[in-house]
Amino acid sequence: MNIKVLGRVLMPLMLLGASAGCSNFEPWVKPYERDRLADPIMALDTDPVSSSYIQHVYEAREGARGGEGAAGGGCGCN
Amino acid sequence: MRYRRDIVVSFMALLGLGVSAQAGVLPEDRADVLYHLYDGGGVEIDGPSILVRKQVGKSTSFVGNYYVDMVSSASIDVITTASPYSEERKQWSLGMDYLRGNTTMRVNYTSSVESDFDAKTYGFSVSQDMFGDLTTLTLSYAKGDDIVGRSDDPAFERDNDRQHYGVGITQILTRNLIATLNFETITDEGFLNNPYRSVRYADQGSALGYSYEPELYPNTRTSNAVGLRAKYYLPYRAALEGEYRFFTDTWDIEAHTAAITYTHPWREFVFTGKYRYHDQTGAHFYRDVFPREQATNFRGRDKELSPLTSHTFKIGASYEFINDVDGWGFIKRGTANVSYSFLTVDYHDFSDLSVGALLGQEPLYALDADVIQIFFSFWY
Numbered sequence: 001m002n003i004k005v006l007g008r009v010l011m012p013l014m015l016l017g018a019s020a021g022c023s024n025f026e027p028w029v030k031p032y033e034r035d036r037l038a039d040p041i042m043a044l045d046t047d048p049v050s051s052s053y054i055q056h057v058y059e060a061r062e063g064a065r066g067g068e069g070a071a072g073g074g075c076g077c078n
Numbered sequence: 079m080r081y082r083r084d085i086v087v088s089f090m091a092l093l094g095l096g097v098s099a100q101a102g103v104l105p106e107d108r109a110d111v112l113y114h115l116y117d118g119g120g121v122e123i124d125g126p127s128i129l130v131r132k133q134v135g136k137s138t139s140f141v142g143n144y145y146v147d148m149v150s151s152a153s154i155d156v157i158t159t160a161s162p163y164s165e166e167r168k169q170w171s172l173g174m175d176y177l178r179g180n181t182t183m184r185v186n187y188t189s190s191v192e193s194d195f196d197a198k199t200y201g202f203s204v205s206q207d208m209f210g211d212l213t214t215l216t217l218s219y220a221k222g223d224d225i226v227g228r229s230d231d232p233a234f235e236r237d238n239d240r241q242h243y244g245v246g247i248t249q250i251l252t253r254n255l256i257a258t259l260n261f262e263t264i265t266d267e268g269f270l271n272n273p274y275r276s277v278r279y280a281d282q283g284s285a286l287g288y289s290y291e292p293e294l295y296p297n298t299r300t301s302n303a304v305g306l307r308a309k310y311y312l313p314y315r316a317a318l319e320g321e322y323r324f325f326t327d328t329w330d331i332e333a334h335t336a337a338i339t340y341t342h343p344w345r346e347f348v349f350t351g352k353y354r355y356h357d358q359t360g361a362h363f364y365r366d367v368f369p370r371e372q373a374t375n376f377r378g379r380d381k382e383l384s385p386l387t388s389h390t391f392k393i394g395a396s397y398e399f400i401n402d403v404d405g406w407g408f409i410k411r412g413t414a415n416v417s418y419s420f421l422t423v424d425y426h427d428f429s430d431l432s433v434g435a436l437l438g439q440e441p442l443y444a445l446d447a448d449v450i451q452i453f454f455s456f457w458y
Contacts, residue, residue: 041343050453053145063358064301065264
């Protein structure tokens with residue numbers, strides 16, 4: 001049941017990803033405009049060793065889990 | 079085991095298996111040495127966590143983590159139905175990132191060992207940058223194999239299989255705003271309850287009006303969580319982050335979690351303040367007290383499965399003692415960090431039995447905890 005639901009979500013996303021390389025997309029935030037997003041204070045997970053520990057604490061004290069993907073962020077430029 | 083089961087989930091993000099990982103660039107080479115302390119509700123847990131990440135060649139990065147929980151527990155569960163105990167959990171993880179064009183592939187392996195609980199997790203994820211690198215799409219999968227034991231019964235051994243499915247999108251919205259949306263499904267199949275914990279039921283023959291029997295959980299659990307986070311760059315070089323998560327599972331737990339974080343750099347310091355709110359309903363088989371012995375097919379009295387509300391207040395400071403300009407040999411940058419979190423949990427249907435009151439006259443339990451982290455980070 002959940003695999004099917006997940007498949008319905010994943011398939012359009014995979015097609016989206018596959019088509020992305022074929023387009024002449026003009027980003028509305030140019031690479032040279034991403035200096036603020038590249039600032040370390042804008043990282044979505046500044047210190048992975050710390051954030052994974054505190055997530056561990058919450059998972060031990062509460063009944064919920066997952067959905068808090070923490071890595072990434074920043075300027076998104078190569 | 080007695081301390082906690084869901085131990086590996088939170089560490090997947092540590093190795094980049096979070097569902098919103100960044101593609102197109104490899105993570106920075108860095109090392110972190112952390113000391114953590116949790117003290118609350120009669121439980122004290124401390125220990126180190128050491129993380130080392132190093133790029134090898136142009137397209138591969140390796141990461142390793144060693145983590146220890148030293149647990150000393152006289153929690154409300156323990157003092158009402160068992161004896162205080164000490165135990166140690168050791169966990170180590172290895173991972174690899176491989177970058178090819180705008181695609182990053184990751185694999186990782188995590189092993190967690192306690193005297194009565196053994197967990198292994200194998201993970202894989204793919205991230206793809208798209209649309210001029212404004213969008214990062216991540217798909218992730220992990221499989222976990224757990225073996226549950228009992229310290230007082232060497233012959234006791236039960237399995238649990240976990241599967242994690244994740245989809246995440248990180249999106250640059252404006253030159254000041256970035257957001258990420260994550261969806262994660264986790265399924266469990268096997269022995270899911272704590273082999274030591276008991277539930278209580280009304281028993282007029284006992285002095286306090288109740289007795290205990292072992293808890294018994296369903297053998298399956300599927301949970302879905304969707305999380306949204308957004309971070310905004312303020313005009314005077316500071317950052318404001320908001321996050322929200324909705325959680326639901328087949329045990330009828332429904333949870334809302336929200337947090338707001340403010341980050342403010344000043345000279346070589348970065349100060350952080352955070353408030354987090356969590357509210358959940360209880361599992362359908364949870365009862366503070368059952369009306370009689372074996373009253374229902376499934377029964378549990380784990381306070382984490384009861385309806386509860388928690389609040390966390392966090393302050394943190396980071397000091398950069400090695401900067402990009404000076405450097406120390408091969409170390410380009412170094413920071414010393416400390417944070418303090420105050421966690422308070424109000425249980426809406428979990429009585430404090432430590433007071434020894436008669437059935438129906440017990441006060442509700444509440445927990446306050448101090449969480450301290452001290453760590454050093456080095457980039458090289």
